[in-house]
Amino acid sequence: MNVSEAGTAIAVATNSVPVKRILGRNPGPMTGPGTNSYLIGTQSLSLLDPGPADEVQLHSFLEAIGTATLKYILITHTHGDHSPGALALQEATGATLVGRKAPEVAGHDRTFVPDKIWQDEEIIDVGEYTIQLIDTPGHASNHICFLLREEQLLFTGDHVLQGTTSVILPPDGDMAAYLDALARLKNMPLTALAPGHGEIMSEPQAEIEKLIAHRLKREQKVLTGLNSLGACGLDELVLRVYDDVAAHLIPWAKKTLLAHLIKLEREQKISQANELWQLK
Numbered sequence: 001m002n003v004s005e006a007g008t009a010i011a012v013a014t015n016s017v018p019v020k021r022i023l024g025r026n027p028g029p030m031t032g033p034g035t036n037s038y039l040i041g042t043q044s045l046s047l048l049d050p051g052p053a054d055e056v057q058l059h060s061f062l063e064a065i066g067t068a069t070l071k072y073i074l075i076t077h078t079h080g081d082h083s084p085g086a087l088a089l090q091e092a093t094g095a096t097l098v099g100r101k102a103p104e105v106a107g108h109d110r111t112f113v114p115d116k117i118w119q120d121e122e123i124i125d126v127g128e129y130t131i132q133l134i135d136t137p138g139h140a141s142n143h144i145c146f147l148l149r150e151e152q153l154l155f156t157g158d159h160v161l162q163g164t165t166s167v168i169l170p171p172d173g174d175m176a177a178y179l180d181a182l183a184r185l186k187n188m189p190l191t192a193l194a195p196g197h198g199e200i201m202s203e204p205q206a207e208i209e210k211l212i213a214h215r216l217k218r219e220q221k222v223l224t225g226l227n228s229l230g231a232c233g234l235d236e237l238v239l240r241v242y243d244d245v246a247a248h249l250i251p252w253a254k255k256t257l258l259a260h261l262i263k264l265e266r267e268q269k270i271s272q273a274n275e276l277w278q279l280k
């Protein structure tokens with residue numbers, strides 16, 4: 001059985017609240033197998049991250065919703081592979097839009113307009129289940145993870161991915177904020193992580209600790225790279241710091257490298273002049 005068939009609603013293992021994953025029809029180098037959308041509940045449903053605007057996928061959602069009612073559309077962040085499908089889905093169902101509006105930078109979907117200003121830690125009581133917003137800026141400044149409280153299942157969007165690591169794109173992406181948000185999740189009693197791309201992760205704390213360690217190891221590589229290369233530019237430094245990354249991903253690695261450099265500069269460990277970075 002091909003469990004990753006796009007458009008098909010596949011049950012996620014839960015105890016009391018049904019959750020289904022519906023894979024998007026957008027596989028690619030940055031989206032892996034495609035964007036995961038999740039449908040939560042039995043009669044009063046919430047759909048998380050409808051993905052790109054796609055009529056075929058919209059039809060799959062409506063089919064999976066069936067005679068139940070879609071109450072909420074939850075948006076982790078407004079990158080193009082997560083939120084643009086919300087508009088047509090909202091028009092078709094009248095569901096309430098939950099999330100934060102797009103920041104004024106390139107790469108964000110401005111068609112998404114939430115129905116109100118949602119607060120960090122706000123709890124949405126759907127009746128059958130409750131969902132809590134957890135602010136997790138870093139990958140994007142408006143990123144939210146959603147906690148299905150009855151299951152302690154966290155929908156992580158692009159904050160924690162399976163099979164790959166999130167790209168942090170400055171100026172909207174922020175490495176220090178990203179690490180702080182990971183540290184916040186580390187203290188939560190979670191049972192599983194449901195990512196925006198990839199498979200469900202059943203050992204949340206181990207995954208989160210691994211991610212924090214991975215970023216700090218990369219940061220150390222930035223410092224040792226600068227120590228041996230002296231003052232250097234992004235193009236030179238990226239090859240040293242991301243020597244384990246495939247060539248076609250280097251342009252993305254460069255952006256995350258810049259996020260590391262900005263963090264280190266703020267911490268006054270390094271400095272920059274004329275596009276050259278060096279240790280202080």
Ligand SMILES: [Zn+2]
Binds near residue numbers: 077079139140158
């Ligand atoms: Zn994203």
